Amino acid sequence: MKWTRTVGVYLVLGLGASFTLAPFLLSILTAFKTREQFAGQSVLAWPDPFTVENIVRVLTGPAEFGRAVLVTLLAAVLILIGQLVCSILAAYAFARVDFPGRQVLFWVYLSTLMIPPVVLIIPLYLMMTQAGLRNSFWSLVLPFAFASPYAVFLLREYFRGIPQELIDAARLDGANTLDVLVEIVVPLSKPIIATLTLITIVSHWNSFMWPLVVTTGPQWRVVTVATASLQSQFNGNWTLVMAATTLALVPLLALFLVFQRQFVRSITISGFK
Structure with missing residues (x-):
């Protein structure tokens, strides 16, 4: 049996x-x-x-797919850096720093996860328009370059699992809060940071609705919008569309191969906890 x-x-x-x-x-x-x-x-x-003709046509053709890949990659990297820095600082404060209203503020912030992202498109669009950033590279980056509730929650729970004795020992050696965070907490949190790196890059690499709304024309077109435009531009030439889709997969696969050990380790550690 x-x-x-x-x-x-x-x-x-x-x-x-x-x-x-x-x-x-x-x-x-x-x-x-x-x-x-x-x-x-x-x-x-x-x-x-x-044949590699479709790949060549996508990269060198009028759709400017190669430029879209570079724009998407740069935007995703800047969003990743901003989210990791802000999320790590916020998560450590919620996990280890005592201040009035810490729990209330954390749960209020976490409750924003319940808001559908589509609801935020119009307010964000108005903000970018009034700031003069519509149809610019920074309109792709700034709305997402700060801490995300999901990242803060995940990091906070991981930081709480780090033994307090390590932090107390570092403070006895004269380390301040920033030293403890940089020298103790972040090195011990590499698996969960690698996981957040994958999640953040993939989510913003695949973002479609916001770039479609806030940008026009090919200058700041991202991979998803460029791929969608190929279908109408070449009258449903699926070989070109699939070539673009395949090219869009390559950076994500490479990223996963680089961080696969840390990703699996973070799942294992979370399971043990």
Whole structure:
């Protein structure tokens, strides 16, 4: 009975993995096909002949996809830096610094997670317009470059798990609050910081609605908007659209390969806690 249960579990997991990976496989296979192959063969047929024409056309064509990748990458990196710095400072204050109203302020701040992001689009748009930043690079960065409630919550819970004895020992050696944070807390929190790095980069790399609303034209177009524009610009040429989708996946896959150990470790540590 035990082996049948094990086989059943792996079959279910394999089926779920197949449904999850199928769209990515379809995207990659289509990206390296010609239009004739895509129209005349099964969507899961192997490219024959194998061609990189779609990749070249996407990167060098009028859609300026290469520029969109650079704009998205720079915006995501700046948002990541701002969110990590602000979230670490706020989370440490909520976790280890005693001040009046700490718990109330934390839960009020955390309650903003209940607000749907789409509700904030119009107020943010008006703010960017009145500040003269609409259709600029900073309109992509500034609304998200500060602490996020989710990051603060995750870091706070992790910081609370760090032994107080380590912090007390550092204070006995003359370390101030900033020294404790930089020299003790942050090095011990690398797994959770790596996890937040992945989550932040992926969420803002895939952001679509806000960049679509706040920017116009190709100058500050991001990857998601550039990919969507290809569908209308080339009359539904799916080989080009899938080539753009495949290119957009490459940085995320590389990021995951770099941080996979820390990501898995953070899940393991959270499970033990």
